[in-house]
Amino acid sequence: MSLFETDTNVFENERALMEEWVPDRLPEREPELEEIAKSFRTTIRSGIEPKNVLISGKTGQGKTVTARVVLKELHNYCQEKDIDLRTFEVSLKDVNTAYQSVGKILTEIEPETTERPKGLSLTDLNERMFRRLDEIGGYIVFFLDEIDNLGSDDDLLYQLPRARSNGKITNAHLSIIGISNDLQFKQDLSAKTKDSLYENEVHFDPYDADELRSILYDRVETAFKPGAVDDGVVGLAAAWTAKDTGSARQAIRLLHEAGDIACVEGSDIVTEAHLDNARDELEEVNIVNKLKDLTINDQALLMALAILESRGDTPARTKEVYSEYKRVADAIGTNQLTSRSIRDKLTNLDTYNLAMTHKRKGGVQGGDYYLSELRVNLDSLLEGFEHVEDFDGIVQDVDTFSRQSTLS
Structure with missing residues (x-):
């Protein structure tokens, strides 16, 4: 048998266990969905400048996927109502200065720019960014993931929300949805940035075991074949993860690994023994994943x-x-x-x-x-x-x- 074949396949839609998967519904984050969405209602109703939103909470608590769900629905609604709105998702995971972050944004908003620019001053980069944003025009929402990587070098987080009032742009209305894994992030921000950024703050508490169980059952229903996951597996995975980090990402990763082990062993059902083996195999991987988060x-x-x-x-x-x-x-x-x-x-x-x-x-x-x-x-x-x-x-x-x- 080929190295790439397994005796069985317990999965119906394995993609539903991948990190980039966006589910149709988020039953455990409905209050947070509502809080983020209300920041854009005045824009939809009256054309008023969108509010900025800071989303905070530990990694794996659904912050990014919740923001994506809101932006997807917002984008679809604006298309139906012929409202000119563009959204740009920019991960700041690999940057830690204002200069690097503006360069990263340019790779998203300039079709011809594939690498972060070098050799220019921050002032030149900012002017280039605002010039391009005015060319795009309309309502522009920046979804900035992991903004805590900027630390105290927060010039970008001041410049974007104030761009219109400071005369940097005239044809565009900008707002930020910022995500931070660091609850103390705002303590290192300058006072002027806090005033610009913190119009609406939404905090995500860690999932408890019951919430994780609900999330995992939803994923099992989509990702696995009917009856392919033993009754106790979901509850055990939820309990283990709740005691560790309360991270849905970690719980889903554990379930995925257990399914893969079941396939390799030729089992038609994912059992608690498979889950136990998955936990052992992921121990070192979990440290790496936590570090990267x-x-x-x-x-x-x-x-x-x-x-x-x-x-x-x-x-x-x-x-x-x-x-x-x-x-x-x-x-x-x-x-x-x-x-x-x-x-x-x-x-x-x-x-x-x-x-x-x-x-x-x-x-x-x-x-x-x-x-x-x-x-x-x-x-x-x-x-x-x-x-x-x-x-x-x-x-x-x-x-x-x-x-x-x-x-x-």
């Missing part, structure tokens, strides 16, 4: 904890973690966060089950303080970092990097 500054902070652990210096106080973080940020060439935001970032890593932070009483010696350490095996984490861009040099020689520390 983090912002570059969260990744740098986690690497700082790994370096401290490699020296036996964990649990570490926040100021020690910050000192190592600055070295890592310099090494990978990313903008540094301020020290005041680091503790919140460490809490963010705790929600991914990658690190843990706990409070200690200072007693008569001083005030309370926080200690942080890894939740995952150091070697497994470093192996995961091998699959993350920008960290190759550090991962390959952690010992040398560790010895160069400025900590006493």
Whole structure:
């Protein structure tokens, strides 16, 4: 038998388990759908400038797919009513400066531009972007995914919402739907950007086990053949994932892997044993996926904890973690966060089950303080970092990097 053939096929529509799949309905996110949609109702009714929307929440909570569902329906409605509206989805996952983000946008709005421009000033790039947007005209909605990668370099997030009032454009009306995986993202934004961006904020809480079960049943109905998934599989997958991250993406990935194992083993039914095997096989993959879901500054902070652990210096106080973080940020060439935001970032890593932070009483010696350490095996984490861009040099020689520390 060919390496590419399996004895059985439990899947009816395997694409429904892929990350890019957009379901017809989102029963667990109806309140969030409503909140996002209402930002555009005044535009539809009266031609008033659309509001900006910030969507926040941990990865895997349906933020991106919810925004896509709203924009798809908005686009279809505007076509029926002959309203001139264009939407552009731009992922900022691989950028961390205003200059890079404007270049990324140009690759989306200029048909002839396939790579981010280089060698121009930010002012020139902004002028080029606004000139093109005025050529497009009408209502333009930018769906900016993972805007937290910009950190405090937030010029783009100020320029776009204020473009018309500042005289940068005359023929277009711009608005932003921004998605952030970092709940503390706005703390590093300038005051003027906050005023421009935060007209409507929608927060996505993590899914609980019941919500994950509902999501998985919907996917099973579409993705698998009737009767191909054992009764207890969905509930078990939902329970495991709820205890870990509450991520629908992780739960669906687990179900997909269990189905693939069943096919390879020649089984017509996905069982709990297949799910258990899938969980074991995905353990290392889950670390990689979690790392890739983090912002570059969260990744740098986690690497700082790994370096401290490699020296036996964990649990570490926040100021020690910050000192190592600055070295890592310099090494990978990313903008540094301020020290005041680091503790919140460490809490963010705790929600991914990658690190843990706990409070200690200072007693008569001083005030309370926080200690942080890894939740995952150091070697497994470093192996995961091998699959993350920008960290190759550090991962390959952690010992040398560790010895160069400025900590006493």
